[in-house]
Amino acid sequence: MIAGHVGIAAGARALDRREADLRAPLLWLLAASAAPDVLDAAFALGQYCNPAGAFSHSLPAAGILAAIVGVAAFLHTRSAATALLVAALVMLHLPPDYVTGRKALWSGGPVIGLYIYRWGWLDFLVELPIVVAGWWMLRRTKYTPRWAVSGLMLVALLTVQAAFDISSQVNGTRAPRSCTR
Numbered sequence: 001m002i003a004g005h006v007g008i009a010a011g012a013r014a015l016d017r018r019e020a021d022l023r024a025p026l027l028w029l030l031a032a033s034a035a036p037d038v039l040d041a042a043f044a045l046g047q048y049c050n051p052a053g054a055f056s057h058s059l060p061a062a063g064i065l066a067a068i069v070g071v072a073a074f075l076h077t078r079s080a081a082t083a084l085l086v087a088a089l090v091m092l093h094l095p096p097d098y099v100t101g102r103k104a105l106w107s108g109g110p111v112i113g114l115y116i117y118r119w120g121w122l123d124f125l126v127e128l129p130i131v132v133a134g135w136w137m138l139r140r141t142k143y144t145p146r147w148a149v150s151g152l153m154l155v156a157l158l159t160v161q162a163a164f165d166i167s168s169q170v171n172g173t174r175a176p177r178s179c180t181r
């Protein structure tokens with residue numbers, strides 16, 4: 001899942017009904033929702049083989065990542081509730097990825113997932129309502145800054161998603177070169 005993760009973070013922010021100054025910063029929720037993909041990208045940049053996301057998307061990898069990002073969020077916000085929400089969002093990265101992609105449950109373990117990335121149009125149809133719902137929920141909370149919930153932001157997110165789906169449809173989704181030695 002690509003843009004859908006942003007929708008999930010926005011939805012989580014909208015559902016945070018604590019006093020305004022206690023609410024989890026959206027940036028932390030976005031960082032948590034995207035953390036496994038950021039790590040994945042770092043491995044790819046370093047040309048380090050990360051087969052089926054074993055070191056970024058497996059249960060142990062996500063668990064460690066959730067702990068690290070959760071502790072960092074606690075040190076920054078001094079809120080245990082925010083830290084738990086952030087850690088939970090890291091783990092919540094995994095279920096939608098089992099729909100869109102294929103991920104190892106642990107290193108060397110079974111690789112599961114429907115892998116709808118192979119049908120770009122279907123992936124777009126699955127991610128679209130998640131992005132729109134998250135954006136709409138956050139927009140309704142009178143969220144500031146308003147640019148984050150502007151129509152332009154929604155169009156930008158859906159454009160990124162469409163570009164990804166079209167490119168994976170045209171080029172296919174290949175394993176990173178670092179894994180094909």
Ligand SMILES: [Zn+2]
Pocket residue numbers: 001036037057093097
């Ligand atoms: Zn992912």
